[in-house]
Amino acid sequence: MTTQLFGAPVRRREDPRLLTGGGRYLDDLGAGALAAAFVRSPHAHARILDIDVTGALDVDGLVAVYTYEDLPGRVAEPLPLLIPHPALTHGRTQYALARDEVNHVGEPVVMVVARDRYLAEDACERIRVEYEPLPVVVGIEAARRADDLVHPDVPGNVAAHLVQEVGDVEAALEGAPHTLTLDLSVERSASMPLEGKGVLARWDAEQGELRLFSSTQTSTGVRAAVAAKLDLPLAKVECIAPDVGGGFGVKINHPWPEEVLVPWAARLLDREVKWVEDRREHFISSAHERGQLHRVRVGFDDDGRLLALDVRFWHDNGAYTPYGIIVPIITSTQLLGPYKPAAYRCEFWSLYTNTVLVTPYRGAGRPQGCFAMERTMDAIADRLGVDRAEVRSRNFILPSEMPYDQGLLFQDGRPLKYDSGDFPATLARLKAMVAWDDFGDYRRQAEAEGRRVGMGIGCYVEGTGVGPYEGGHIQVETSGRVNVSTGLTSQGQGHQTVFAQVVAHELGVPLEDVFVTTGDTRRMPYAVGTFASRAAVMSGNALALAARALRAKALRIAAEALEVATEDLEIVEGVVRVKGAPGTSMSLGTVSVMSNPLRYAFDEAAKAATQFAGANDPDRAPVADDDEPGLEGRDFYSPTQATFANGMHAAVVETDPVTAEIRILRYCVVHDCGTMINPMIVEGQVHGGVAQGVGGALYERMVYDESGQLLNASFMDFLMPYASEVPYIETDHLETPSPLNPLGIKGAGEAGCIPVSAVIASAIEDAEGFPITSMPISPVELWELRRRHEAGDLPSLARSTTSAGSAAYPSTLEAP
Amino acid sequence: MKPAPFVHHAPRTVDEATAVLADVGHDGKVLAGGQSLIPLLNMRLASPGHLVDVNGVCGLSDIRVDGSGVRVGALVRHAELERDPRAYAALPLLRQALAHVAHPVIRNRGTTVGSIAHADAAGEMPAVLALTGGLVEAAAANGDREVAVADFFLGALETSLRPEELVVAVRFPLFPPGTGTAFAERARRHGDYALAGVAAAVTIVDGVVARARLSFVSVTDVPGTLDVTEEFAGLEPEAAHWRDCSDRVRAHVAPETDLHATAEYRAMLATELAWRTLAEAASNALTVAA
Amino acid sequence: MSEPMVEQLLDVTVTVNGRPRHARVPARRLLSDFLRHDVGLTGTHVGCEHGVCGACTVLVDGAPMRSCLMFAVTAQAYAVTTVEGLGSMDGLGPVQQAFLECHGLQCGFCTPGFLTTVTAFLCDNPDPTEGQAREAISGNLCRCTGYQNIVRSVLRAAELRAEAT
Structure with a gap:
């Protein structure tokens, strides 16, 4: 029975607790803690002239007010730049509290600590900050023009500039029988978890120890960052990620200003202090992502094969670059998807603007890259009059070509080398699912009814499970309880279930005996974090390795006690037994007792073990030189490279001929993340990803005005989709195992959202007959495009005109 | 927050x-x-x-339906009015419009009188009050008064209510016999404030249109009515070209551009919804008559 | 400098999950904060504090309402039911059980608001269609699930309720 756990749709272990109000999210902890709130900049770019806090002093319950001037030592230094890169020549990070200057609306200026959050906000309201406004840079165009600078010492607002090239693209473009130029853009959105960020800090003055809770995607990272900032030994700081109400990328950045300030204040005040980010704060002071402009030049032959692909793009990184340039690096590499252009060149500029900073949001640059690549594929198909799926398949990397090295460096600084995948099989599945070849009939029928419909497609490859490592630790108690820990955190991925499945399967114990802890530095001090679709790959394999080590030890101990060879033993349902003679057995709990020579008979298991106690050998140490007491296993998984999942989506949309409202009639997904530990959870990840993709395609954008105010910083106006806006999602799975890791698995967390904008744009374009080059798209924008098209300002697709070839993709962007 | x-x-x-x-x-x-x-x-x-x-406060929770109309007390929640069978029978427009007020959970708490007193041009119920030619009952320490809807709404979020006054009820008069109504709106997401919305009432007497009126959501500063009887009077509903009201609608509405749509798009939506809603109201009038 | 502003406190008693719960709080205490921080029932979550996300939805005399859009002092007139009142770890209610079976939650933060909303919905409409189920949850935001398994959960909960009666 236990052998069926791996790969089965096992119900989640965490759910009974979460379903009954038993979850413990950040704000559920620390009852009675003091509350922090912040005065945040109302200006996008300004010099701070004066801060007057006297008004706040009247507030009953006020405990402390801090400005930059109050910050000591390393707390007063800029926050770290987590991921430096040689191309990031002008990295800039903020101060925990603004020093002299603010660079976006929402930047924290004053910290207030009070008895509760109501009073803290009262105090904030009474603090007067005098600003001298400075010129504001909003939007990529303004950043490129560089009439004004975000940081005076960053010329051209360029934080980073990077080029990667494989082959001679210019020569290949010149020699190509066909070329096209496309300008493609994607707007900003954000992770927007339902729970914002939050920090709770307890200072134990007697022990000189800090216990920190953070709603984070990396507790080890936060711990190390805070210890460094507060000049505390790592051993005196522990960090726990409790239940986390969604992350989607924004909680991987660290330390956030509040993660430094709250523990600093807690120690200073010797009081428990908590900060819980409210929704408005989350909009204006966390992180956004997605904003990029792309210019694609592509050369191809008569069959549509890619001879040359030249992509230049401009990435809006906001006011600071604490997380480096991971997002544009991912765009520039993952853009290639399942294709193999003969020559590829990618160049990007990462630009400062006076807006909220950028860190990865689910997909992390891939949705933009996929949009650029897939729009290009559709344009090639249109130019040549070839079926859109066919053009794609002609450019696929074939299974026989795996592993396939794209010749680029990936986000982890390692070669972009695909490990496995069967792209033709994935496409065949998708075409059958969506009835690709029958769509013409459907379209004609719809047109006869006065309806306008279109179908779109999008393909992607996603590097998942990037290193450097994760660890797993497993300990079997004498009761038979199996304690599992891994350092990375959970934000809803069901880790308590899937990691238990891995361990139960490897060890041969019942699932209900396995108890998983994640994100607690007390239990596993070495870890990286949960991002980049890496948790199952990294910790899953680390735990498999740890379980195998533990199993070997258990068999060795049991074999000695039962006086049989280890090869003759098996572990079933938590009992070590002789194959074919299950009567000769001992429980794992008993093995655990035997593994520890200090055997006070605290419990029944210890008493039971005495029957197996052999005669003491006076010449043998109780614990051998190469052994350790206890039944434990610990191992780390550290791959040489990422593993590459893939998928293809198709959608059918209907657009209202009058109002231009857009409705998704069908949404189909074929997804391949290798061997699945729990298909139910994988499917849930895909659903959630698609829904976020739909948000990004049709609803969500960050609307800044020219003065840098975020105009839609609420759930009223930032249009996250409800159930009424998300279509039914049809899914199918391939399982092409990864050859890279023991479990054959690939990551699944981000996949669902990657191609959605590309797919929806493809479908709308198909319905309308003119190019869609910018996402998201709302009814009013489609309506305006129709008017431009009718006025002749927007050319038709070739397929909807009689002439071959088209100028449907005009060139509008000037080269920098 | x-x-x-x-x-x-x-x-x-x-x-x-x-x-x-x-x-x-x-x-x-x-x-x-x-x-x-x-x-x-x-x-x-x-x-x-x-x-x-x-x-x-006692006495503000009643829905009273009589031959003259529906009187809604200040503590009647949208959901109560929406579900009230007598109110629906007397004035179907109430339920037709209430179904579009935010989400059901909000309707469980929000009051119809409150949304009228709030006078949001994006509110559905002010438009309904306008189309019915309703009355607002205001109480004050220095004397109660009734305010006709035409005198109540002054501008976006602005009414003639004085700070010392409490709206204790609103009255929605009944439409003349033979009247059908309809309500439609479009929002970016289900339950959001409408980009544009229209309430329509069409009265059919002796098989022909006797009266046709519209009121609007989100596309006028003040919820007023647009009488389009002239365009359709004397026509059999099936023969009416309801789109003929489009010029009048375009001239009547004055939408603004905001985050979610341009003024032009809203005007288009209002125009499109207007004729569709009129047609539906006329069809409902025939059903009522049958 | 003027005198410190001292806010008047009110004795507030709200019936929560059948028990009267008392605290001395200021008039501005939101029902959501009262439940979470004064009563200690942290199952009700706060996601936006402007009434849009639905995470804080509780049942007020059986009807789902946003607890972030009601003051505790006003709530004294009603009986409030929170997620903690819908079942326990050992005895999940039918809606909770359905969410468990159908993988209707991921991070779990929005879940309590869905559970209360769906509980009330099924009282009014015990045998909904898929479309009705989807519409019923369309006032609650979830960022994890894509809603599909929540719709399934609503339909499954209807089955479980029917089986129980």
Whole structure:
């Protein structure tokens, strides 16, 4: 029975607790803690002239007010730049509290600590900050023009500039029988978890120890960052990620200003202090992502094969670059998807603007890259009059070509080398699912009814499970309880279930005996974090390795006690037994007792073990030189490279001929993340990803005005989709195992959202007959495009005109 | 996002409520359902010194239906009015419009009177009050009065209500016999404020159109009515070209561009919804007659 | 400098999950904060504090309402039911059980608001269609699930309720 756990749709272990109000999210902890709130900049770019806090002093319950001037030592230094890169020549990070200057609306200026959050906000309201406004840079165009600078010492607002090239693209473009130029853009959105960020800090003055809770995607990272900032030994700081109400990328950045300030204040005040980010704060002071402009030049032959692909793009990184340039690096590499252009060149500029900073949001640059690549594929198909799926398949990397090295460096600084995948099989599945070849009939029928419909497609490859490592630790108690820990955190991925499945399967114990802890530095001090679709790959394999080590030890101990060879033993349902003679057995709990020579008979298991106690050998140490007491296993998984999942989506949309409202009639997904530990959870990840993709395609954008105010910083106006806006999602799975890791698995967390904008744009374009080059798209924008098209300002697709070839993709962007 | 402090008043009678309002004047705000007010308080976009919480006031919870119309007390929640079978039978437009007011959970708490007193041009119920030619009953310590809808709405979020006045009820008069109504709106997401919305009432007498009127959501400053009887009077509903009202609608509406749509798009939507809604109202009128 | 502003406190008693719960709080205490921080029932979550996300939805005399859009002092007139009142770890209610079976939650933060909303919905409409189920949850935001398994959960909960009666 236990052998069926791996790969089965096992119900989640965490759910009974979460379903009954038993979850413990950040704000559920620390009852009675003091509350922090912040005065945040109302200006996008300004010099701070004066801060007057006297008004706040009247507030009953006020405990402390801090400005930059109050910050000591390393707390007063800029926050770290987590991921430096040689191309990031002008990295800039903020101060925990603004020093002299603010660079976006929402930047924290004053910290207030009070008895509760109501009073803290009262105090904030009474603090007067005098600003001298400075010129504001909003939007990529303004950043490129560089009439004004975000940081005076960053010329051209360029934080980073990077080029990667494989082959001679210019020569290949010149020699190509066909070329096209496309300008493609994607707007900003954000992770927007339902729970914002939050920090709770307890200072134990007697022990000189800090216990920190953070709603984070990396507790080890936060711990190390805070210890460094507060000049505390790592051993005196522990960090726990409790239940986390969604992350989607924004909680991987660290330390956030509040993660430094709250523990600093807690120690200073010797009081428990908590900060819980409210929704408005989350909009204006966390992180956004997605904003990029792309210019694609592509050369191809008569069959549509890619001879040359030249992509230049401009990435809006906001006011600071604490997380480096991971997002544009991912765009520039993952853009290639399942294709193999003969020559590829990618160049990007990462630009400062006076807006909220950028860190990865689910997909992390891939949705933009996929949009650029897939729009290009559709344009090639249109130019040549070839079926859109066919053009794609002609450019696929074939299974026989795996592993396939794209010749680029990936986000982890390692070669972009695909490990496995069967792209033709994935496409065949998708075409059958969506009835690709029958769509013409459907379209004609719809047109006869006065309806306008279109179908779109999008393909992607996603590097998942990037290193450097994760660890797993497993300990079997004498009761038979199996304690599992891994350092990375959970934000809803069901880790308590899937990691238990891995361990139960490897060890041969019942699932209900396995108890998983994640994100607690007390239990596993070495870890990286949960991002980049890496948790199952990294910790899953680390735990498999740890379980195998533990199993070997258990068999060795049991074999000695039962006086049989280890090869003759098996572990079933938590009992070590002789194959074919299950009567000769001992429980794992008993093995655990035997593994520890200090055997006070605290419990029944210890008493039971005495029957197996052999005669003491006076010449043998109780614990051998190469052994350790206890039944434990610990191992780390550290791959040489990422593993590459893939998928293809198709959608059918209907657009209202009058109002231009857009409705998704069908949404189909074929997804391949290798061997699945729990298909139910994988499917849930895909659903959630698609829904976020739909948000990004049709609803969500960050609307800044020219003065840098975020105009839609609420759930009223930032249009996250409800159930009424998300279509039914049809899914199918391939399982092409990864050859890279023991479990054959690939990551699944981000996949669902990657191609959605590309797919929806493809479908709308198909319905309308003119190019869609910018996402998201709302009814009013489609309506305006129709008017431009009718006025002749927007050319038709070739397929909807009689002439071959088209100028449907005009060139509008000037080269920098 | 926590409200600023205020003094809470919990009157039990209308007299007590109006006495408090007279006392606190402009520094007071009435709290009934609070579904529009409390978000503003939480964001500290409003911070009145006094909140007059009328939820405990007796006599404001009734829906009264009689031959003249539907009278809705100040504490009647949208959901109660939406579900009330007698109100629906008398004035189907109420339910037709209420189904579009935010989400059901908001309708469970929000009051119809409150949304009218709030006078949001994006509110559905002000448009319904306008189309029915309704009345607002206002009580005050220095005397009660009734305000005709035409005199009630002055502008976006602005009414002729005085700070010392409490709206105790609104009255929706019945339409003439043979009237059908319809309501339609479009929003970016289901349940959001409408980009544009239209309420229509068409009266059929002796098989021909006798009266046709419209009111609008989100595309006019003040919920008023547009009488398009002239375009359709004397026509059999099946023969009417309802699109013929389009020029009148375009001239009547004055939408603004905002985050979610341009003024032009909203005008287009209003025009499109107007003729569709008129057609549906006419069809409903025939059903009523049959 | 003026005198410190001292806010008046009120004795507030709200019936929560059948028990009267008392605290001395200021008039501006939101029902959501009262439940979470004064009563200690942290199952009700706060996601936006402007009434849009629905995470804080509780049942007020059986009807779902946003607890972030009601003051505790006003809630004294009603009986409030929170997620903690819908079942326990050992005895999940039918809606909770359905969410467990159908993988209707991921991070679990929005879940309590869905559970209360769906509980009330099924009282009014015990045998909904898929479309009705989807519409019923369309006032609650979830960022994890894509809603599909929540719709399934609503339909499954209807089955479980029917089986129980």
